[in-house]
Amino acid sequence: MILSGHALSIGYRDRVVGSHLDVQLATGEVLALLGPNGGGKTTLLKTLIGLLPPKAGDVRLGERKLAGLTSRERAKLIAYVPQSHAATFAFTVETVVLMGRTAHGGLFSRPTSADRAIAARMLDRFGIAHLAERPYTMLSGGERQLTLLARALAQEPQFVVLDEPTSSLDFGNQGRVIRELRSLSASGHGVLFTTHDPNHAMAAASRAYLLRNGTRVDEGPVADVLTLERLSALYGASVRQMTDAATGAAAFLPD
Numbered sequence: 001m002i003l004s005g006h007a008l009s010i011g012y013r014d015r016v017v018g019s020h021l022d023v024q025l026a027t028g029e030v031l032a033l034l035g036p037n038g039g040g041k042t043t044l045l046k047t048l049i050g051l052l053p054p055k056a057g058d059v060r061l062g063e064r065k066l067a068g069l070t071s072r073e074r075a076k077l078i079a080y081v082p083q084s085h086a087a088t089f090a091f092t093v094e095t096v097v098l099m100g101r102t103a104h105g106g107l108f109s110r111p112t113s114a115d116r117a118i119a120a121r122m123l124d125r126f127g128i129a130h131l132a133e134r135p136y137t138m139l140s141g142g143e144r145q146l147t148l149l150a151r152a153l154a155q156e157p158q159f160v161v162l163d164e165p166t167s168s169l170d171f172g173n174q175g176r177v178i179r180e181l182r183s184l185s186a187s188g189h190g191v192l193f194t195t196h197d198p199n200h201a202m203a204a205a206s207r208a209y210l211l212r213n214g215t216r217v218d219e220g221p222v223a224d225v226l227t228l229e230r231l232s233a234l235y236g237a238s239v240r241q242m243t244d245a246a247t248g249a250a251a252f253l254p255d
């Protein structure tokens with residue numbers, strides 16, 4: 001299946017943030033979205049998952065228009081991991097993860113033992129089982145990020161869309177999430193994520209999409225698109241490249 005945006009204009013009630021945007025995400029691939037602050041990455045993600053209506057163009061899941069699906073149908077197909085999550089109610093971590101099961105149960109139905117088993121598996125997968133009974137409001141930023149990832153996967157979607165999934169994580173957990181993104185695509189999911197770190201894009205993604213001021217400036221295999229020249233141009237900044245003598249693998253640093 002393909003999640004696609006066609007000739008999209010994106011933005012808010014009285015503000016156009018980007019236009020003429022075409023995006024395609026197939027199941028089984030990881031697409032990284034990069035670009036300067038305020039360039040429209042989050043707005044594009046929200047449009048692709050149906051949280052924001054496109055101002056022009058349309059979003060489709062396979063042949064069907066996203067706007068024609070119920071929110072329940074959408075939730076079974078696409079899970080979203082937002083950048084930061086306002087924590088108003090002190091639900092436990094387990095309850096937050098169980099919320100990912102909502103689309104699979106009846107309206108107002110209680111979680112089944114199968115739902116609880118899936119939630120427990122996801123808590124284990126992200127190394128946060130020990131936090132299950134802790135109120136979500138009493139977590140660190142990184143623990144919240146891992147909880148939202150666990151909730152998204154408990155949803156058992158085909159597509160996972162993540163806004164800066166590694167931004168609050170320590171080095172070890174950054175690696176854990178990068179491996180998780182790769183293994184999601186290996187198990188047939190389509191994964192789209194934003195990042196400010198080109199190294200994370202290279203490690204996790206097969207393709208990159210570069211967005212600046214609401215305009216697509218480049219798109220293609222990470223090895224072609226994430227180069228010193230193109231990254232310098234994208235950010236309007238000087239970038240340094242380190243190359244591993246043994247493997248030839250490249251890494252980028254802001255200069």
Ligand SMILES: Nc1ncnc2c1ncn2[C@@H]1O[C@H](COP(=O)(O)OP(=O)(O)OP(=O)(O)O)[C@@H](O)[C@H]1O
Nearest residue numbers: 012013015017035036037038039040041042043044
């Ligand atoms: N709710 C909103 N209403 C109006 N304008 C908004 C709203 N949210 C964001 N914007 C504006 O839309 C533009 C794009 O914002 P967006 O959050 O999509 O950028 P981004 O690329 O994700 O940025 P960052 O890398 O800083 O997270 C910015 O100019 C921002 O100020």
